[in-house]
Amino acid sequence: MFRFNPYSPEIDADPFPAYATLRAEYPCFWSEDAEMWVLSRHKDIVMALNDWETFSSAKGNLVNELPGRAGSTLGTTDPPRHDRLRALIQKAVTKRALAHLMAPAQSVAQKHLEALKGRDQFDFVAEFSSKYTVDLIVYLFDLPPADLEIVRDKAVMMVQTDPVTRQKGPEHLAAYEWMREYAANLVQERKKNPGEDLLSQFILSEIDGDKLKDEEILLTVTTLIMAGIESLSGFMTMLIKNITDHPEVREALVANPDLIPDAIEESLRFNTSAQRFRRCVMKETTLHGQTMKPGDFVILAYGSGNRDEEVFPNADVYDLSRKPKGHxxxxxxxxxxxxxxxxxxxxxxxxxELLKAFPNLSKVDQELRWMPSTNFRSPLELQVKA
Amino acid sequence: MPTVNYVSFDGQSTQLELAEGMTIMQGAVMNGVEGIEGECSGSCACATCHCYVDDAWLAKLPEMSENEDEMLDDTASERKPNSRLSCQIKATAELDGIVIHMPEEQE
Structure with missing residues (x-):
């Protein structure tokens, strides 16, 4: 009997064989382990994403939602309010608006790579991607530089789920509470001394005279910190894993750095860190012979849709020349x-910067330890050789 | 299923049937039609799915949001009166046969 258990360490490590079975045999699957439906085909996921009136985010978007979060973040608010909230910060995070981030990103990357000079081997997660992403978020959000390691540790902890109890454990909830408190202090301080940073822009925004509620500001700030630190570092780690798993790709990128954006897009498709998010069914919907009832939760398995052969031929192959769109x-x-x-x-x-500093970078053979999470997938450590 | 006619900048036409509710942007990127990028994945945040909607269909489109209007000021190719972001247009029976012209560039 086929099962799909997003809590199992096997799925953390390698969800792709299970995804293939889901797509082929159970495209609308009731997971007893998750107590949710699972949609795994690209077309069905896109359909659900487009139809927010049937597949609502307002009851939470994390597979294991954090207490009190649903309804108070951008990701857990439905249109039309969502669209108004999002419009407040959208302009500040477009490609054009972020050109100012290029030079600081380069110097931060160079600083952390300089510290690794002469080393034969290092952990990409602890010694590069964590430090680099924290520094970028400090810059973008103008965070106080003290306690940054702790901010990162909490961000990483709060997205995890206990694989045994299948719930957020006390350590995960404590991390979330810590982050809320941190965000609350930050919001208070920023209201008193607003700056030009992204957080100030969001905090000070008003929509048609309708101010954001304090809880919305607080939880959105919490989510932005979590995404900016944990999700970004997690994805960057997967990207480097792909590049070091495929030496021919690394060589191509060293020879022609203009191909790096193609490697990023293919990594977003091949093994994005954001594997699964959830929605709540608002009206009875029948799909592939299964009937989903109002109130049922549905997992949208992005990581599976990205391996759907209907959209991406030879989907299990990492192909630098693919230039995938619609992933x-x-x-x-x-x-x-x-x-x-x-x-x-x-x-x-x-x-x-990494390939300039370490053009022969390779992965140290190791059994990777994966983060226990029902949403995200990335290794806790990635040892690489210079 | 509604039909969408995509016309490339050099005049090549591709006709696709899209499932109702699919956006014009998704129809292009999921079927390999060149000329539409959709970098932000459809959240009206990048203007790389810019298109020119054939005048005959313009009046049938849902009204543009303030956000789409602002994003259209950032297009790589010239903004025209019939400019829209194709991620904001869903294929519907009413739009069956719509003609979409692609701009010269998106980035």
């Missing part, structure tokens, strides 16, 4: 990732 690496529709331009720029600069 679900950032989700899609109204709730697609807000930080796409930040992520693309940050990853491009990181890979450029």
């Amino acid at each position: 679900l690496g950032f989700g899609g529709g109204v709730h697609a990732c807000l930080g796409t331009a930040i992520a693309r720029l940050a990853c491009k600069v990181a890979v450029e």
Whole structure:
């Protein structure tokens, strides 16, 4: 009997064989382990993303939602309010608006790579991607530089789920509470001394005289910190894993750094860190002979849609020349990732600088330890050789 | 299923049937029609799915949001009166047969 258990360490490590079965045999699958439906085909996921009236985000978008979060973040608010909230910060995070991030990103990357000079081997996660992403978010959000390691540790902890109890454990909830408190202090301080940073822009925004509620500001700030630190570092780690798993790709990128954006897009398709998000069914919907009832939750398995042969031929092959469009690496529709331009720029600069410093970078053979998470997938550590 | 006619900048025409509710942007990127990028994945945040809607169909489109209007000021090719972002237009029976012209460049 086929099962799909998003809590299992096997799925954390390699969800792709299970995804293939889901797509082929159970395209609308009731997972007893998750107590949710699972949609795995690209077409069905896109359909659900487009139809927010049937597949609502307002009851939470994390597979294991954090307490009190649903309804108070961009990602857990439906249109039309969502669209108004999002419009407040959208302009500040377009590709054009973020050109100012290029030079700081380069210098931050160079600083952390300089510290690794002369080393034979290092952990890409702890010694590069964590530090680099934290520094970028400090710059973008103008965070106080003290306690940054702790901010990162909490961001990484709060997205995890206990694989045994299948719930957020006390350590995960404590991390979330810590981050809320941190965000609350930050919001208070920023209201008193607003600056030019992204957080100030968001906090001070008003829509048609309708101010954001304090809870909305707080939880949105919490989510932006989580995404900017954990999700970005997680994806960057997957990108480097792909590049080091495919030496021919690394060589191509060293020879022609203009290909780096293609490697990023193919990584977003091949094994994005945002594997699964959820929606709540609002009206009875029958799909592939299964009937989903109002109130049922549905997992949209982006990572599976990205391996759907109907859209991406030879989907299990990492192909630098693919230039995939329409992938679900950032989700899609109204709730697609807000930080796409930040992520693309940050990853491009990181890979450029990394391969300049370490053109022969390779992966140390190791059994990777994967983050226990029902949403995200990335290794906790990635040892690489210079 | 509604039909969408995509016309490339050099005049080549591609006709696709899209499932109702699919956006014009998704129809292009999922079927390999060149000329539309959709970098932001359809959240009206990048203007790389810019298109010119054939005048005959313009009046049938849903009204543009303030956000789309602002994004259209950032297009790579010239903004015209019939400019829209194709991620904001869903294929519907009413738009069956719509003609979409692609701009010269998106980035």
